[in-house]
Amino acid sequence: MIPVSEARTRILSALHPTPAEIVPLAEAWNRVTAAPVHARLTQPPRDVSAMDGYAVRADDATLGARLRVVGAAPAGHPWVGVLGAGEALRLFTGSVLPDGADGIVIQEDTNRDGDWVGITEAAAVGRHIRRAGQDFAAGDVLLPAGKRLGARDIGLAAAGNHPWLTVHRRPRIAILATGDEIAMPGEPIPAGGIVSSNSHALAALVRAAGGDPVVLPVVADDRAALMAVADAVAGMDMLVTTGGASVGEHDLVQEALGARGLKIDFWQIAMRPGKPLMFGQLGPVAMLGLPGNPVSSLVCAILFLVPAITVLVGLPPAPPPTMQARLGASVPANDHRADHLRATLALGSDGGLMVTPFPRQDSAMLRTMAQAAALVLRAPNAPALAEGAAVEIIRLDSAGL
């Protein structure tokens, strides 16, 4: 058996980001940049006013001075000309400072009287002026390559005058449920069969991680049908299988696709829930074989599949983010397999996070898995811990999990 971290490292080191494509700015949200985004203009493009007020020559705008108002320049309507001695120009926030001016007197420090304005607070050179390029200058790197684009990044790329962005293509992830006993929701269920939940949960997880799921038809435990999957995944970036339970986990998939050139490692992972994991290459397509049990499948997907997709979308390889919390109940000593206890989260009396494992951790209980707000990570052979002890957790209550 190999540890969770070793299995993850092997998987992530075998994967590469998808190639780049060009997408409209409006569709680039949540995608990952494949090239740096440089500013195509300078912002602000000229010196502009930071306030509503008057552009002046600071030498003129002394306390008590009266200046002649030569016009107004709303933002977007720059005044053409050169501000002369004894003159002032009405400005608003964002208005371009006219040539000749070197200061701003804010509205509150003036008395307007027809074409004249009285100064009640002396101007200072440069005061209330936003200099050209204060936000960014043409050529600046606004966004580096390898950044997942949030709403603010989209705004920044727009401000930098980019109608298109170069991002990594969404990875296409084929999802294959196998097993004689599997029925799709709403379809006839064979005697002793169960309704497929893995494919749909995994497809949603793929979406949450930034991939495009392609759910393949369920394949019964049939060698020829399994072999044909090798053709169905042409053009995919990854094939994810969940083993049927009617034959030894993964055995038939491994054997049938082996005949189609699958190069695979089959690992027993020292973890619970979930233990057998396959990883390899089916020609150019990476393949990840998850357990058939729905809870094990989900836990393994969170530990291995989501980080794998994260690499495919263009982000650096990394384990799932963890954080600290305090136990709301004691936990027993752990055996030799890393455990992932399904747990609830609450705020403790000290304002910190308190995590309480469900009393029953049966891997057949999908409802408990769906209701869990966190997984408590228990290392192999970890000692018993009392209520209040600090533990490492993976939060499940965000990120679409």
Added chain:
Amino acid sequence: MIPVSEARTRILSALHPTPAEIVPLAEAWNRVTAAPVHARLTQPPRDVSAMDGYAVRADDATLGARLRVVGAAPAGHPWVGVLGAGEALRLFTGSVLPDGADGIVIQEDTNRDGDWVGITEAAAVGRHIRRAGQDFAAGDVLLPAGKRLGARDIGLAAAGNHPWLTVHRRPRIAILATGDEIAMPGEPIPAGGIVSSNSHALAALVRAAGGDPVVLPVVADDRAALMAVADAVAGMDMLVTTGGASVGEHDLVQEALGARGLKIDFWQIAMRPGKPLMFGQLGPVAMLGLPGNPVSSLVCAILFLVPAITVLVGLPPAPPPTMQARLGASVPANDHRADHLRATLALGSDGGLMVTPFPRQDSAMLRTMAQAAALVLRAPNAPALAEGAAVEIIRLDSAGL
């Protein structure tokens, strides 16, 4: 001026969730249930084995007993018959327990010899059996109404045999940028003009919150064109405007749409960045008017628009989630307006979050806003704080912001 929390309360109390629609299970991820999801079957449907091994009558399967193996029942292929005295049935994890059996002997505790199996550890009634309905029973509420569906919820709904789910319709949010000086990225920029960043940033934010953005063409500061917007927003759930700066913020929008029946509150909010905010109703369409400044627009969108969309998608009204962090640098006393300092996040030496405001907080610096990992919330008239003091923050480095 009114406080941020009062403005938000007024906005959220005026909004209602969108009506329900039916969507395929595969498209329900991240949507919010509009009705409880009841289990349509019992899981497991029958008593099943929790292990690989043999179904037995526990009275027979004593230490040293030899039982006759009458067949095998892979998962998905239940055995038909009644297990008799002295008989055993080969089972696998998930296999249905045959009638007549009341115990399981796990594989490791047996010696198989042709049609016979020797027992090396006595069976106990009920041991290693998952009872029918252990996960859920037909009729159980698997998911309540008003739940945002994560990947695990999709799996649970599938397991409950639901090919369709009843969810709230995605709210359609019209986004209108106004102003003579606004150009779309890649299009000709008028003299003194700027490239529109608000519309795209807000559209991405709407997506992140679960809405469908509809970006309207930019409207210049023209009364007739603004009045026509009232027709363009028919069928929308909300209109979000960002004011041009060339005329008093919001003035022209308020006046032109007022002539089309806009019932509105215009508020000065005691906050920075951002101050003027509009909220009201244009017939059946809620309207939110954000500041034109890109940083102010984004901060106000995070404080008001995202919570508004959250109500529209079917979740309970709530402020943006906040958490505690320690200051990485001192901050000065605050004036009478709540401030929202753009800041970086790091892990402090104690493993806790350390938040450090950017030295320069100019509301014209969109790049700083895009690079910020958090907003530090500074209450009106909050005292100066030293490095290391605890502050409340809104994280920006997740949730697609």
